[in-house]
Amino acid sequence: MTTVSPSWNYTLHLPRDPRAPGIARGALRLILTAHELGELTPTAELVAAELLANSHLHTEGSYALRLMSTRPGGVRVAVWDTDPHVPPGFKGDPLGAAPPADSEQGRGLHLVRACTNDVGVSVLRHLGASKGGKLLWADCGGGTAE
Numbered sequence: 001m002t003t004v005s006p007s008w009n010y011t012l013h014l015p016r017d018p019r020a021p022g023i024a025r026g027a028l029r030l031i032l033t034a035h036e037l038g039e040l041t042p043t044a045e046l047v048a049a050e051l052l053a054n055s056h057l058h059t060e061g062s063y064a065l066r067l068m069s070t071r072p073g074g075v076r077v078a079v080w081d082t083d084p085h086v087p088p089g090f091k092g093d094p095l096g097a098a099p100p101a102d103s104e105q106g107r108g109l110h111l112v113r114a115c116t117n118d119v120g121v122s123v124l125r126h127l128g129a130s131k132g133g134k135l136l137w138a139d140c141g142g143g144t145a146e
Helices: 020-034 038-058 108-115
Strands: 009-014 063-069 074-081 118-123 134-141
Touching (some): 020 063, 038 074, 038 134
Antiparallel strands (some): 009 063, 063 074, 074 134
């Protein structure tokens, strides 16, 4: 008997702590395994690692990891932070050439775009429940990019 899986989402609010991105990636692995999406773990973890590291390095406030079902076999990996500044590439503008292989910065968004189905951003200008800032997201699985 085939059943339809209900939609789900999880949000993990993270303290400003250098250990937080690693803890969030561990939670991601557990959530994907629990929803029988373990095959998406490498891609989703790469996306989460990049977005979480950028939030930790380039913002001063707190941040959060959000995972949600999108379609059968897919997950949206999103990271919210308090900074409303949107990095290049999430605004729909071209990324330009990838940096040299020996560069220590600048490759992350190229990797995210190469291994996901879609990326996007929501700028949250109104304070209140959202606390402002932005939500960067990428869709993994359930499509043709992987």
